[in-house]
Amino acid sequence: MIRVLFVCLGNICRSPMAEAIFRDLIIKENLVDKISVDSGGTGDWHIGKGPHKGTSQVLELKGISFEGIIARQVNEKDWDDFDYIIAMDEQNVADLHSIRKAQDDQVVIARLMDFVEQPKEENVPDPYYTGNFDYTYQLVSEGCTQLLNYIKEKHSLT
Numbered sequence: 001m002i003r004v005l006f007v008c009l010g011n012i013c014r015s016p017m018a019e020a021i022f023r024d025l026i027i028k029e030n031l032v033d034k035i036s037v038d039s040g041g042t043g044d045w046h047i048g049k050g051p052h053k054g055t056s057q058v059l060e061l062k063g064i065s066f067e068g069i070i071a072r073q074v075n076e077k078d079w080d081d082f083d084y085i086i087a088m089d090e091q092n093v094a095d096l097h098s099i100r101k102a103q104d105d106q107v108v109i110a111r112l113m114d115f116v117e118q119p120k121e122e123n124v125p126d127p128y129y130t131g132n133f134d135y136t137y138q139l140v141s142e143g144c145t146q147l148l149n150y151i152k153e154k155h156s157l158t
């Protein structure tokens, strides 16, 4: 099983959106027994909450389920439990490195936009502050599609 964890700051806007979109792709491509997905936040303010209204509205509009997606905080054990830890921005990456100090891990830590060729943004802007959840959806959706292509090729899942 290839295990993917999406990470943002609050785990209520960007990373739960990524989790829902990626889960939807995995289901559509019949890969549920090969790839699993979760999300977490580097911060602890929203633990136990469902996605932000802006995220749930855009997902509903696109017909993508976010059932069962509840905010949690990233912890060191995640480095044992996941193969890919995919952050939304460079601050998330810096925060991940301060949560887990060991350098000898096999875990891939990258930003979602790193998987997109000629991305519009290198970091997914935080819609908690910008209010632009449609733009977040565009970026995250493209990122998830390209990340899945990368994983399928890398692990010969096609």
Ligand code: 4NP
Residues within 6 Å of the ligand: 008, 009, 010, 011, 012, 013, 014, 015, 045, 126, 127, 128
């Ligand atoms: P997210 O957005 O990292 O995309 O979930 C945020 C959500 C909440 C806060 C910051 C960013 N906050 O400060 O509460």
